[in-house]
Amino acid sequence: MNPNTSTPANPGYITVNVEEKLFQNRYKVDAGRPHIRIKDADICTHACASKSCTFVCPASCYKTEGNGTVTLITDGCLECGSCRILCSEFSNVDWEYPRGGHGILFKFG
Numbered sequence: 777m778n779p780n781t782s783t784p785a786n787p788g789y790i791t792v793n794v795e796e797k798l799f800q801n802r803y804k805v806d807a808g809r810p811h812i813r814i815k816d817a818d819i820c821t822h823a824c825a826s827k828s829c830t831f832v833c834p835a836s837c838y839k840t841e842g843n844g845t846v847t848l849i850t851d852g853c854l855e856c857g858s859c860r861i862l863c864s865e866f867s868n869v870d871w872e873y874p875r876g877g878h879g880i881l882f883k884f885g
Contacts, residue, residue: 798835803852806878810850812837812859812871819868820846829859829869855880 829838860871
């Protein structure tokens with residue numbers, strides 16, 4: 777049975793797997809020209825206690841390493857801007873739109 781369809785027990789209920797939806801999108805990497813960067817890695821490591829970018833980013837571009845550093849991999853970024861808005865205390869995210877023809881390519885609009 778398809779879990780994405782209504783059933784008598786759950787009429788009108790549709791389950792959605794976010795990872796499957798994100799997989800439908802494509803990302804064209806602009807090699808050597810990332811559109812996001814962490815300005816000062818030491819701020820993330822020592823001053824930022826919450827490291828909230830690591831759990832707010834819908835594409836999981838930010839990761840906390842075992843030594844407390846935050847790494848950023850821009851491939852797959854959805855260009856939502858959540859990271860730069862969230863990092864308002866330190867303003868440690870340098871964010872701009874990718875060059876034309878690069879970045880996220882949404883399959884469904």
